[in-house]
């Protein structure tokens with residue numbers, strides 16, 4: 519357990535160093551905050567989302583061990599130009615949510631960060647079953663190789679290879695993606711963010727490459743988010759408790 523925490527801290531620290539300098543030439547022009555501001559925002563928004571996601575997770579999974587809902591936030595420093603966010607499980611059983619560096623560089627505002635984090639947490643909360651395992655070794659190699667090159671100790675490398683293996687294996691069905699959008703909308707709203715603004719990220723990521731290519735078309739996802747936002751607004755206006763379905 520301790521190793522995983524240390525590893526995550528190391529990766530975050532590494533990312534701050536890597537993303538801070540110079541203007542990165544890779545991503546779109548519309549970025550309106552610096553890389554350092556993006557990392558700070560990710561950690562700040564992540565703390566608020568994590569507490570809501572953990573509460574919702576425990577409500578929906580009362581018989582699971584405590585570790586099942588004890589989310590960790592991570593930055594994936596793998597060298598790539600493709601924005602990606604994912605949820606996976608550490609070898610200690612705790613769920614991990616990670617943004618890679620292009621994703622951090624591309625998100626436009628806190629609402630987008632909140633929505634994407636909520637969506638990823640929702641896969642764990644809703645017990646979505648993973649299908650497809652053919653990419654598992656690729657993910658393990660990328661992350662493990664990177665850490666080996668950076669001089670991490672063997673335990674950390676093994677840990678990273680376990681994480682990477684799970685990472686590559688993650689590919690959800692489209693119905694699971696839409697379900698995660700509904701739960702993610704609730705999590706973002708309950709944490710005080712605007713899911714409708716957050717969902718605008720679909721226009722950029724919805725049909726994108728990598729793992730995100732398994733997601734349904736962005737128009738369909740936006741419609742699901744808008745319906746959910748309306749339902750939450752109606753419940754709030756009527757003074758009803760916001761119950762995550």
Ligand SMILES: [Zn+2]
Pocket residue numbers: 637638641690695698
């Ligand atoms: Zn998803």
